[in-house]
Amino acid sequence: MPIKSSSSPEVGELARSLEAVASQPGVASLLVLACDGNGYAADAVDPVLKAQTLPVVGGIFPQIVLGACRMEKGHIVVGLGETMQVETIAGLSDAFDDFEDRLEALEVDFSRTRTVMVFVDGLSTRINNLVEDLFSVFGLEANYIGGGAGSLSLEQRPCLFTNEGLLKDCAVLAFSNLATGIGVSHGWQELEGPFEVTESDRNKIVSLDWQPAFEVYREMVEAHAGNVFATKNFFQVANSYPFGISRLAAEKIVRDPISLGPNQEIVCIGEVPEQSFVHILKGDPASLVAAAREALRRGRESFEGRPERRAVFLVDCISRYLFLGEAFEEELKALSIDSEIPSFGVLSLGEIANNRKDYLEFYNKTAVVAVIEA
Amino acid sequence: MLLRAEEQQIYYEISMSIGIGLGYRQMLKECLGKYLRKLNLSAGCVLKQVEAGEGRFAFEPFYLLPKKAAANRAVHIVEARLERSYDAAGLKALGEELPFSYSSLEEEYAYFFSLPGFGLLALVKSGGPLDQRTIYSLVGLNSKLANALNACLQKEALEESQRRLAEANARLAEFDADKLAFIQYISHELNTPLNWIGSLNMMESKELSPENARYLDYVRKGFRRISKLAQLASSYFEEARQKHPGETQVLSLSELEAMLQSKTISKLAAKELTLVFEGSWSGNLIVDKEGLLFVLQVLLDNAVDFSVWEQSIRISLERQAGQVVFRVRDQGVGIEREDLRVVFKPCQMPEHKRSDGGYGFSLPRANLICEANGWKLSAESEGQGKGACFQLKL
Numbered sequence: 001m002p003i004k005s006s007s008s009p010e011v012g013e014l015a016r017s018l019e020a021v022a023s024q025p026g027v028a029s030l031l032v033l034a035c036d037g038n039g040y041a042a043d044a045v046d047p048v049l050k051a052q053t054l055p056v057v058g059g060i061f062p063q064i065v066l067g068a069c070r071m072e073k074g075h076i077v078v079g080l081g082e083t084m085q086v087e088t089i090a091g092l093s094d095a096f097d098d099f100e101d102r103l104e105a106l107e108v109d110f111s112r113t114r115t116v117m118v119f120v121d122g123l124s125t126r127i128n129n130l131v132e133d134l135f136s137v138f139g140l141e142a143n144y145i146g147g148g149a150g151s152l153s154l155e156q157r158p159c160l161f162t163n164e165g166l167l168k169d170c171a172v173l174a175f176s177n178l179a180t181g182i183g184v185s186h187g188w189q190e191l192e193g194p195f196e197v198t199e200s201d202r203n204k205i206v207s208l209d210w211q212p213a214f215e216v217y218r219e220m221v222e223a224h225a226g227n228v229f230a231t232k233n234f235f236q237v238a239n240s241y242p243f244g245i246s247r248l249a250a251e252k253i254v255r256d257p258i259s260l261g262p263n264q265e266i267v268c269i270g271e272v273p274e275q276s277f278v279h280i281l282k283g284d285p286a287s288l289v290a291a292a293r294e295a296l297r298r299g300r301e302s303f304e305g306r307p308e309r310r311a312v313f314l315v316d317c318i319s320r321y322l323f324l325g326e327a328f329e330e331e332l333k334a335l336s337i338d339s340e341i342p343s344f345g346v347l348s349l350g351e352i353a354n355n356r357k358d359y360l361e362f363y364n365k366t367a368v369v370a371v372i373e374a
Numbered sequence: 375m376l377l378r379a380e381e382q383q384i385y386y387e388i389s390m391s392i393g394i395g396l397g398y399r400q401m402l403k404e405c406l407g408k409y410l411r412k413l414n415l416s417a418g419c420v421l422k423q424v425e426a427g428e429g430r431f432a433f434e435p436f437y438l439l440p441k442k443a444a445a446n447r448a449v450h451i452v453e454a455r456l457e458r459s460y461d462a463a464g465l466k467a468l469g470e471e472l473p474f475s476y477s478s479l480e481e482e483y484a485y486f487f488s489l490p491g492f493g494l495l496a497l498v499k500s501g502g503p504l505d506q507r508t509i510y511s512l513v514g515l516n517s518k519l520a521n522a523l524n525a526c527l528q529k530e531a532l533e534e535s536q537r538r539l540a541e542a543n544a545r546l547a548e549f550d551a552d553k554l555a556f557i558q559y560i561s562h563e564l565n566t567p568l569n570w571i572g573s574l575n576m577m578e579s580k581e582l583s584p585e586n587a588r589y590l591d592y593v594r595k596g597f598r599r600i601s602k603l604a605q606l607a608s609s610y611f612e613e614a615r616q617k618h619p620g621e622t623q624v625l626s627l628s629e630l631e632a633m634l635q636s637k638t639i640s641k642l643a644a645k646e647l648t649l650v651f652e653g654s655w656s657g658n659l660i661v662d663k664e665g666l667l668f669v670l671q672v673l674l675d676n677a678v679d680f681s682v683w684e685q686s687i688r689i690s691l692e693r694q695a696g697q698v699v700f701r702v703r704d705q706g707v708g709i710e711r712e713d714l715r716v717v718f719k720p721c722q723m724p725e726h727k728r729s730d731g732g733y734g735f736s737l738p739r740a741n742l743i744c745e746a747n748g749w750k751l752s753a754e755s756e757g758q759g760k761g762a763c764f765q766l767k768l
Contacts, residue, residue: 100441104441110445132407135410135439136407136440137441137442138440138442138445139416139417139442139445139447140416140417140445140447140500141444141445194379194380194383196383246380246384246412247384247411247412247413247414248384248412248413248504248508249414249502249505250414273387275386275390275391276387277383277384277386277387356416356500357416357500357501358414358416358500358501359410359411359414359415359416361411
């Protein structure tokens with residue numbers, strides 16, 4: 001599996017990496033992962049992407065990972081041996097767009113599709129609808145792996161690589177016959193709850209148990225952490241106290257609170273449905289790192305390709321790094337098989353994964369591992 | 375192991391999604407999606423029970439999640455586990471077996487539930503089985519889902535009926551408009567040839583031979599009759615099209631009594647009939663004065679026309695629970711039962727049953743005025759020779 005990386009933020013360096021990998025024998029598609037810190041402008045990147053004849057998929061993420069190295073600038077280009085069919089679903093925030101019809105219209109041969117990579121603009125507002133409609137149309141015939149691209153500044157900019165150029169507010173789906181094994185886990189634990197979400201608007205929680213959501217959240221968090229909202233901004237505090245949506249006999253779906261809306265509603269990455277019950281969660285480095293190890297174990301266990309050709313593709317939430325700080329090195333160690341097996345990935349804004357067994361979900365603050373056949 | 379309270383919350387969430395809206399596709403997408411998400415299932419299939427002929431029943435896929443049958447394991451398992459069709463005994467046995475589980479692959483479990491009065495629900499879980507407590511907790515939810523589905527289908531059927539009814543009404547209104555237009559067109563078109571025929575009126579009968587004078591007399595009578603008919607038909611159908619109530623005015627009941635008396639007196643005298651006013655004709659009404667006068671006058675004229683010599687006609691006024699009721703009773707020839715239905719319809723009474731020289735438009739026109747004002751006009755008779763009673767409720 002040819003991999004070319006650079007810590008340079010220059011578009012020219014990206015173009016050279018793309019050419020270098022694309023020219024390798026056996027490379028049929030290109031996975032491109034880049035850092036938001038590069039400050040790529042669409043008009044500079046578009047000609048490079050449009051000139052590429054192999055299918056291109058990927059995105060710009062808050063950070064990327066190569067082996068044990070976390071990068072805030074630069075890029076990674078991975079050459080894949082399988083040809084990907086890349087499709088774009090535009091208008092990912094359009095309130096009334098019917099993704100189901102558009103997904104049904106795609107001509108995909110699922111007899112030759114083992115993996116679907118799904119990259120979305122992580123700041124679009126209807127990612128959940130897209131994920132639900134992906135399940136509704138394609139089911140669990142293939143493994144899914146991907147996540148939210150974008151910037152931690154929370155400013156929505158073009159962030160998805162395709163052969164059409166750098167795109168924003170859309171989803172890019174790459175169907176391929178790549179053999180993968182998927183593992184998902186988060187390690188966050190219940191702190192308080194449950195609370196009924198009595199009013200929400202997609203990714204905004206307005207009230208919990210019929211009280212203003214932020215009042216409830218602040219009271220519970222401050223009971224645990226002291227008067228933290230007086231000294232830190234919302235994101236700094238909330239990064240350690242996400243919400244968890246219950247499922248029967250399965251890990252909770254985490255929702256990452258990232259900001260407060262104009263009416264003190266809690267804005268999350270990902271939808272929080274009305275009438276659902278949520279807990280406020282807490283984490284500790286040990287449980288998160290253990291969960292990352294578990295995700296890798298599950299990915300290795302479900303991998304059905306040739307073991308000698310394994311590589312590890314990580315989609316790990318950026319907020320786990322922000323929470324773990326220096327301990328994130330431990331997480332990266334837990335997510336690598338050994339130094340001989342290539343490992344690369346992204347620190348994302350939300351994660352998408354499925355191993356053909358669980359309901360397809362859009363996760364937050366979760367470690368997702370795909371063991372792929374190089 | 376989750377707490378029992380958390381399980382209840384999950385079932386509550388699922389139950390809240392059942393019956394969202396009355397469009398079954400949206401409801402099932404939401405609701406079955408919730409089943410799958412909250413119970414971490416991999417596929418679901420709602421099956422509808424249908425008649426398969428010869429007293430047998432089958433279960434047809436009604437809604438799938440995932441939608442494509444090829445991608446939906448529940449569909450494959452249903453095909454493997456259920457028979458193509460069941461007789462009544464087989465259906466009963468299947469019903470008694472529900473809910474049951476079925477496993478065809480390692481770590482894949484399908485669960486079949488009854489949707490009472492609708493069909494079956496098949497859910498597939500991968501990676502481990504549902505526990506018995508969960509399976510039995512879902513039974514109650516599924517009954518609710520079945521009720522919601524039946525309500526959705528009934529609403530859909532009702533909407534379809536309403537749509538068809540609206541279409542039929544639109545066609546009917548179109549036919550009605552065509553009919554009125556045709557009659558008005560014919561009535562109007564008759565005017566010119568009638569005027570040509572009317573020019574015969576200019577001839578002096580005394581200048582004609584007796585035989586030709588007689589012919590001329592026939593032509594004049596025919597001219598008058600056709601002219602009158604054309605004018606009545608034209609104005610009737612125009613009023614039927616417009617159905618405007620008249621101007622509301624204050625009407626003194628004593629004044630009304632006097633007007634009816636004076637307008638009828640000569641007709642009564644011609645047949646030596648008696649007109650009796652009953653009830654209290656004092657006070658005022660605020661009504662379409664012209665319309666009311668016309669209707670009552672038609673009823674009285676009708677009573678006069680169908681009464682025989684020296685009989686009496688009674689007109690009564692009663693106040694009942696906020697309504698004013700007029701009744702005009704005669705002792706005349708009566709109305710046969712089958713004619714009671716058409717007495718207020720134009721052009722439907724045969725000539726021999728109409729008043730002498732009448733055209734059959736008076737009562738229909740009176741009825742039009744009543745309909746325009748929201749009044750109720752009805753007729754009763756015990757049959758031939760037993761008189762008639764017309765009732766007008768304001």
